[in-house]
Amino acid sequence: MVASIVRTLQLNPTTLSPISRPLLFFSIPLQLRAVRRASVSMSYNRQLAAAKKAAALAACLCQKVQKALLQSDVQSKYDKTPVTVADYGSQAVVSYILEKELPSMSFSLVAEEDSEDLRKEEAQGMLKRITELVNETLASDGMADMMPLSEEDVLVAIDSGKSEGGPHGQHWVLDPIDGTKGFLRGDQYAIALALLDEGKVVLGVLACPNLPLAAVASHNQLISKDDVGCLFYAHVGTGTYMQSLDGSKSTKVHVSATENPEEASFFESFEAAHSMHDLSGLIAKKLGVKAPPVRIDSQAKYGALSRGDGAIYLRFPHKGYREKIWDHAAGYIVVAAGGVATDAAGNPLDFSRGRYLDMDTGIIVTNQKLMPALLKAVQESLKEKASSL
Ligand SMILES: Nc1ncnc2c1ncn2[C@@H]1O[C@H](COP(=O)(O)O)[C@@H](OP(=O)(O)O)[C@H]1O
Ligand SMILES: [Mg+2]
Ligand SMILES: [Mg+2]
Numbered sequence: 001m002v003a004s005i006v007r008t009l010q011l012n013p014t015t016l017s018p019i020s021r022p023l024l025f026f027s028i029p030l031q032l033r034a035v036r037r038a039s040v041s042m043s044y045n046r047q048l049a050a051a052k053k054a055a056a057l058a059a060c061l062c063q064k065v066q067k068a069l070l071q072s073d074v075q076s077k078y079d080k081t082p083v084t085v086a087d088y089g090s091q092a093v094v095s096y097i098l099e100k101e102l103p104s105m106s107f108s109l110v111a112e113e114d115s116e117d118l119r120k121e122e123a124q125g126m127l128k129r130i131t132e133l134v135n136e137t138l139a140s141d142g143m144a145d146m147m148p149l150s151e152e153d154v155l156v157a158i159d160s161g162k163s164e165g166g167p168h169g170q171h172w173v174l175d176p177i178d179g180t181k182g183f184l185r186g187d188q189y190a191i192a193l194a195l196l197d198e199g200k201v202v203l204g205v206l207a208c209p210n211l212p213l214a215a216v217a218s219h220n221q222l223i224s225k226d227d228v229g230c231l232f233y234a235h236v237g238t239g240t241y242m243q244s245l246d247g248s249k250s251t252k253v254h255v256s257a258t259e260n261p262e263e264a265s266f267f268e269s270f271e272a273a274h275s276m277h278d279l280s281g282l283i284a285k286k287l288g289v290k291a292p293p294v295r296i297d298s299q300a301k302y303g304a305l306s307r308g309d310g311a312i313y314l315r316f317p318h319k320g321y322r323e324k325i326w327d328h329a330a331g332y333i334v335v336a337a338g339g340v341a342t343d344a345a346g347n348p349l350d351f352s353r354g355r356y357l358d359m360d361t362g363i364i365v366t367n368q369k370l371m372p373a374l375l376k377a378v379q380e381s382l383k384e385k386a387s388s389l
């Protein structure tokens with residue numbers, strides 16, 4: 001065992017002094033940990049490169065559709081939430097690219113959309129348009145020499161996302177457009193892609209085509225035409241980086257370290273139907289937050305938080321709603337550089353239990369230092385709200 005450790009660390013025990021030999025035995029666990037850390041962060045490089053390419057190309061497809069938004073491009077799903085040609089097209093592109101770029105990996109994808117509605121007679125025009133968009137997007141990345149995908153190929157790529165995930169093995173987790181309502185309004189949305197390994201999020205990429213490269217400081221959602229389009233990415237042990245979607249140099253980012261709630265503005269959903277604005281208002285007041293809420297759609301909230309725009313994200317869905325893993329997995333790892341995301345009871349989020357992310361009441365995100373005060377304000381506010389009902 002020791003011999004193999006010495007070999008791994010490229011040490012020569014015969015040249016070690018009598019003093020350093022015993023030291024070696026104490027230092028081995030430390031060095032082994034360092035080797036393991038290095039190999040853990042190294043081992044996801046191929047997946048990260050493929051994920052960045054897939055998310056950036058899917059973002060191109062979405063931008064094209066958002067520019068020419070046609071009413072016929074929108075369907076309503078069984079749960080009455082909207083879905084567009086861009087949601088399906090983005091899922092097909094990401095699924096296709098991950099499988100092509102990582103042929104040696106066994107492929108499992110947990111994704112939001114499936115092809116059931118698209119296979120219906122009345123959706124044939126929509127399927128044709130999605131197939132054109134997917135082929136144009138792949139061709140724009142030099143994949144023009146490949147055979148164009150057929151409509152059936154596109155349906156199959158979308159349905160690759162039916163995996164149940166779980167605690168074992170590796171699973172990609174994809175929200176092809178998070179914030180579809182924001183997308184339809186011309187506001188914020190994100191392509192959110194993460195990798196689970198043995199139930200833990202180990203890698204995340206968030207493409208936010210409408211997020212300004214500069215800080216988002218107010219709840220005003222107006223998009224300036226210039227300088228928008230951010231790509232955030234992180235993998236375990238390496239921190240979080242941001243670059244522009246058109247490929248600028250990456251910069252390392254981290255969550256705000258403020259300990260002063262008076263300086264800490266907070267993010268929440270634009271849609272009041274997705275999160276209780278009255279409850280977050282109460283929590284913010286108790287904590288002493290002075291700034292008004294910054295309301296934007298999608299996991300762009302996690303992206304903005306990861307670079308220190310604001311210091312808190314509060315999400316409290318109305319009773320009965322069950323969160324899904326694709327709505328949080330990429331954001332969760334992107335804020336891990338200086339931030340922590342828990343449920344309302346302070347428990348870590350558990351992505352290992354399949355497609356749903358079941359938890360106590362809501363999701364809160366902030367830095368490690370502010371978390372105890374935030375948790376206290378959350379629990380007091382929840383009690384107050386319950387007793388007023
Ligand atoms: N009633 C509800 N309560 C909470 N979240 C909801 C909801 N209905 C839909 N959502 C989720 O909220 C996500 C958008 O979050 P946000 O409010 O932060 O923009 C949606 O993602 P999609 O747009 O991918 O469907 C959807 O999964
Ligand atoms: Mg949806
Ligand atoms: Mg979503």
Ligand SMILES: [Mg+2]
Pocket residue numbers: 087112175176177178179180
């Ligand atoms: Mg979605």
